[in-house]
Amino acid sequence: MSVRLLLSVAGISALALLLHAALLAAEVPGPGAIVLIVCFALAAVLALLLERPIRRAASFAAQLSHGELPPRLPETALGTIGDLFRAMNRLAEAHRTGLEERGAEKTETEVLLREMGEGVLALDSEGLIVRVNAELQSIIGAADVVTGHAAGTVFRNPQLVTFLSPATVPEEGHTDEFEVFGRTMLVTARRLPAGGIVAVFSDMTELRRLDRVRTEFVDASVPDADRAAFANRIVGHSERMAAIVDDLLTLARLEDRSYTILSQRVSIRPLAERILEGFAQRIEAAGTSVTLAIEPPDLELNADPEGLRQILENTIDNAIRHSGSTELHVKASERPSGSVRLSVEDNGQGIPAAHLERVFERFYRADPSRSRATGGTGLGLAIVKHWVEQMGGRVSAESSVGQGMRIQVEFPTL
Numbered sequence: 001m002s003v004r005l006l007l008s009v010a011g012i013s014a015l016a017l018l019l020h021a022a023l024l025a026a027e028v029p030g031p032g033a034i035v036l037i038v039c040f041a042l043a044a045v046l047a048l049l050l051e052r053p054i055r056r057a058a059s060f061a062a063q064l065s066h067g068e069l070p071p072r073l074p075e076t077a078l079g080t081i082g083d084l085f086r087a088m089n090r091l092a093e094a095h096r097t098g099l100e101e102r103g104a105e106k107t108e109t110e111v112l113l114r115e116m117g118e119g120v121l122a123l124d125s126e127g128l129i130v131r132v133n134a135e136l137q138s139i140i141g142a143a144d145v146v147t148g149h150a151a152g153t154v155f156r157n158p159q160l161v162t163f164l165s166p167a168t169v170p171e172e173g174h175t176d177e178f179e180v181f182g183r184t185m186l187v188t189a190r191r192l193p194a195g196g197i198v199a200v201f202s203d204m205t206e207l208r209r210l211d212r213v214r215t216e217f218v219d220a221s222v223p224d225a226d227r228a229a230f231a232n233r234i235v236g237h238s239e240r241m242a243a244i245v246d247d248l249l250t251l252a253r254l255e256d257r258s259y260t261i262l263s264q265r266v267s268i269r270p271l272a273e274r275i276l277e278g279f280a281q282r283i284e285a286a287g288t289s290v291t292l293a294i295e296p297p298d299l300e301l302n303a304d305p306e307g308l309r310q311i312l313e314n315t316i317d318n319a320i321r322h323s324g325s326t327e328l329h330v331k332a333s334e335r336p337s338g339s340v341r342l343s344v345e346d347n348g349q350g351i352p353a354a355h356l357e358r359v360f361e362r363f364y365r366a367d368p369s370r371s372r373a374t375g376g377t378g379l380g381l382a383i384v385k386h387w388v389e390q391m392g393g394r395v396s397a398e399s400s401v402g403q404g405m406r407i408q409v410e411f412p413t414l
Helices: 002-025 031-065 079-115 134-140 158-164 205-217 224-255 268-278 280-286 305-322 353-358 368-374 380-390
Strands: 119-123 129-132 174-180 183-191 197-203 264-267 289-295 300-303 327-334 340-346 394-399 405-411
Touching: 031 079, 119 134, 129 134, 134 197, 158 174, 158 183, 183 205, 183 224, 197 224, 205 224, 224 380, 264 268, 264 305, 268 280, 268 289, 268 305, 268 327, 280 305, 300 305, 300 405, 305 327, 305 340, 305 380, 305 405, 353 394, 380 394, 380 405
Parallel strands: 289 327
Antiparallel strands: 119 129, 119 197, 174 183, 183 197, 264 300, 327 340, 340 405, 394 405
16 A cells, blocks of 8 residues: 555656646646645545545454454455455454354253253352253243342252352362252352353252162162162262363363463373373273384473373273274374374274264264263363364364274474
8 A cells, every 4th residue: 555655646746746837838827726726636535545445444343343244345456455355354254253163062052051951050250140051940940031140039048059159169169969949959069260150950859769768668688789889870970960060161261262271391101101091990891902102202292281181081081982992002103294193093883984073072972872871971072172272283083984983183393
């Protein structure tokens, strides 16, 4: 634009000189005033021509800032204006893509909350209700939406209201049982990164009734194994719900733009060995052989230590839990470009190629019946993807039915 402006000013100046000379030659009275008027008129036209695209760009930006998606700007303009219009069109496209992705994630979350068998409650930092799913709304018998109300106006149990107060929930969260509208509920409350808390209500009424029946009528002939199985069922149910809440909080933290990850040198082999040692019993029970290949053996990576731990732990857990494999290969190597590639590969049942693009989505299950049988939160690979992207890397999945599966992560140059 500066070049065009310079040429325009030069053109007006040259025209003024020529006009002045012509008026002098024609002996027209007041040639200077005439030239000045003509120059002002041309300058006004030039300013209008230069201002119009700037106003258009400003209007475009204002619409974007209000969450609107304005029509594309023409990209045929030359010079700086053309560059500006093209850049703003790319910004609008990125904004549109972001809105679509957030809309899809919101829809998935809404479906999850609606279909969950447990009640879910979210309170803001002031203790006001911001979200209640259908299950909990059914429990409390609220026909109308209760959002915006204080928890104390909905729940009639003072101990529960105190338990749910954001000021009383510890950093690590807490769990307890309460009577809620005639039902025995196991309530787990966790803090949210942005303030407030999220609580999961698990209905333990039937289990507690059966426990009372057992206590009242059990005799010495009941095998201890049956008692242990009953207790393990309760513990397993509670632990799974706590794991879901913890994983949801991890994803919320990673999606928070103010969250800052660490970056330090991490030795890959010791970390991978500790993780595999933690899975030793499950690996042995599944009859799976494991190989760990790190090249070079002392390979290090600039990464967030907790993030790298969760990446390896979740990919290995996914392979053990869902593949039905007899072999598991964990590899890490430095590429010729200086990047580091991690992979976890199994020889299990694999999944159809059509599912590969969705394995990193929250709660997506290629085989829901098998996933329910093996447990898990359905959030492991979504957490892997978020951590990898936070550290500037890329993650991909390769698989076909009967040929196993490989999750591969590539981090930028050391």
